[in-house]
Amino acid sequence: MRCREVTTRLDAYVGGELPSALAAEVESHLASCESCRLALDRLRRLAAVLGQTLMLPVPAGFALKVMAEARTRAARRPAVAAWNPFQWWKMGSVPMRAAAAAVLVVGLLAGLAMGWNAVQAPAAKLSAQAAPQGDPLAGYNLDYLGEAPSGSLADGYMALLSGRNGEGK
Amino acid sequence: MSDVKETASEQLMQAVAGGDLSAFNEIVLRHQKLAWDIAYRFLGDRHAAEDIAQEAFLKILDAAPRYKPTASFRTYLSRVVTRLCLDYAQRRRPTYTDNLPPVTDSGADGARQVAAAESEQAIQGALMTLRLNQRMAVVLRYFEGLSLAEIAEAIGVSGKAAERLLARARESLEPLLAHLCEE
DSSP states (O other), rough: HHHHHHHHHHHHHHTTTTTHHHHHHHHHHHHHHHHHHHHHHHHHHHHHHHHHHHOOOOOEEEHHHHHHHHHHHHHSSHHHHHHHHHHHHHOOOHHHHHHHHHHHHHHHHHHHHHHHHHHHHHHHHHHHOOOOTHHHHHTOGGOOOOOOOOOSHHHHHHHHHTTTTTTOO | OOOGGSSOOHHHHHHHHHHHHHHHHHHHHHHHHHHHHHHHHHHOOOHHHHHHHHHHHHHHHHHGGGGOOOSSSHHHHHHHHHHHHHHHHHHHHHOOOOOOOOOOSSSSSHHHHHHHHHHHHHHHHHHHHHOHHHHHHIIEEEEEEOOHHHHHHHTTOOHHHHHHHHHHHHHHHHHHHHHHTTT
């Protein structure tokens, strides 16, 4: 390792925060490099000086001021907390979560089954209404056109399909 | 909460999220020194430091419903205070203005008081010459004993960058404080 890299790593080395292989490399370098050993010594002295400084105590009444402001903000907040649909999930026990999951799965399956039945029913109804052999009109399910007024465009159209003339004859 | 004094801060925060102000009061009492120490040592200004430390706790209170204990509360608080300090310093460039405390003893203790006060002034003055991120790295490491990983998270840099910040800071501080280091 080069000196520059070693001196950059010294804080981690002193703090025991280097992986063991890297720490071993740093130690090996330090054993043969006086310049880096002096750098390590300076780091330790600096850390000792800084660590021994007396800090000013926390200002008197600090916590009281924080709590006074906290109560003011709490009073301003709406009484009902914002709805969080996942809060109950986080707070629930494992059996409760399992029961909720089971209900969800059963509900989904029931919904799928009902939807499947709903899709199948019109198809069955249509095939039941399927035209008997030889009646082209019934196959189109156009029985509502049977009420078309005589002489109307719809009546004429039906006449063409069925081979009648426009007057139903 | 049955006994707040026995409860870990991370658990207390869950109660705070539910609106429990007594839990929040315990959080403040436990950790006010950390918030104050970081802010004061970084800013060198008592009034600004008090405002920042107070604001840090209030921000934590507001964010309590979203709090997730992915790290220790101490690390979390350090990060909040650090970000507030760096934002403040970038906006205002505070200067160290504290005066030496009065010497109350004229004897040997008085001489020690003077020496201690002068050391304190030299150290704080040297800190204020550092770039903001370097200064914060020094405060968190040498005054608060945070790990490199915690420092990196607080400042918002990588672990290697945190190491470099400390190395550069030491290069600047050592000549300024050599007279103290030799004693």
